[in-house]
Amino acid sequence: MSHKKPFLPEKTCVTCGLPFSWRKKWEKNWETVKYCSDRCRKNKK
Template sequence: MKMRKKGDSPTKICPVCNRPFSWRKKWERDWDQVIYCSDACRRVNKSANAVHNTHR
């Protein structure tokens, strides 16, 4: 893979905090499945879904 400048890397918007985050080398194989910018945002979303599912 060709080296990229930091400004050229793809970005996504985190659905929890609504902030943009950029591609990282560790996400190279999984970039299409990456949804959240951090573990903290993933935990917030999982706990929100758990609360929503228990109040049905």
């Protein structure tokens, strides 16, 4: 039997333009998250 995740909100990364999903570590500051990863955050334009 496969496990299906519930619907998770998505955003588009400001740097790379790819969509990324909500993560538990962003639970308290999801409104301010702009980048999909530390790599994109460090390489912002």
